[in-house]
Amino acid sequence: MAYTTFWPGDARLAITISIMFEANGQPISGAGGPITEPIKPGYPDLATNTYFDYGMREGIPRLLDLFDRRKFRVNAFMIGQAVDKNPQLAREIAERGHEVAALGRTWEPQYALSREIAHWALQTPEVTLWVECEKPEISGMPAGHISMKV
Numbered sequence: 001m002a003y004t005t006f007w008p009g010d011a012r013l014a015i016t017i018s019i020m021f022e023a024n025g026q027p028i029s030g031a032g033g034p035i036t037e038p039i040k041p042g043y044p045d046l047a048t049n050t051y052f053d054y055g056m057r058e059g060i061p062r063l064l065d066l067f068d069r070r071k072f073r074v075n076a077f078m079i080g081q082a083v084d085k086n087p088q089l090a091r092e093i094a095e096r097g098h099e100v101a102a103l104g105r106t107w108e109p110q111y112a113l114s115r116e117i118a119h120w121a122l123q124t125p126e127v128t129l130w131v132e133c134e135k136p137e138i139s140g141m142p143a144g145h146i147s148m149k150v
Contacts, residue, residue, distance in 0.1 A: 017074040019063060021090065023052035025081030026107055056086050064096055074098050080105040 007014050026049065039045040067074055076093045078100060083090045094100050 017067075017072060019060060019074055019076050019093075020103075021060070021076050021078035021086075021093070022082050022103070022107065023056045024085040025079045026052055056082075056089060060089060060093075064093065064098075067098070068096065075101055077101045077103040079103050079107065081107075 039048075066072075076090075076098050078090060078093075080102070090100075
């Protein structure tokens with residue numbers, strides 16, 4: 001069987017790099033993260049929230065510099081609340097030529113939402129990202145959850 005390729009430079013291996021732009025959009029009482037001890041609802045999960053905040057302040061900017069040095073372009077999956085709280089960084093990702101993808105409005109599992117709420121959740125991140133960066137190339141449910149209701 002003859003091998004044909006459609007990747008640039010006749011590459012035989014394609015690697016996709018994605019970053020999740022979700023920090024500061026997590027629930028105040030914590031989200032899945034490095035700290036597994038449960039926090040009572042309504043109390044801030046300072047350890048996990050600090051962990052996520054570090055990603056926005058230090059992690060993503062350092063990665064953007066690394067991607068520039070290596071001439072990599074990545075997919076940046078963003079939730080609307082994170083863009084609302086970090087518009088300058090979201091804009092910088094788009095301005096550096098990375099692909100912006102809407103991932104929902106919040107961390108809420110959208111596959112379990114009613115049809116009306118799910119429709120709203122899929123529409124609002126596009127508006128936020130379009131205003132702050134550019135029209136997203138992709139819009140998808142968080143963590144690949146697909147709902148037959150939508």
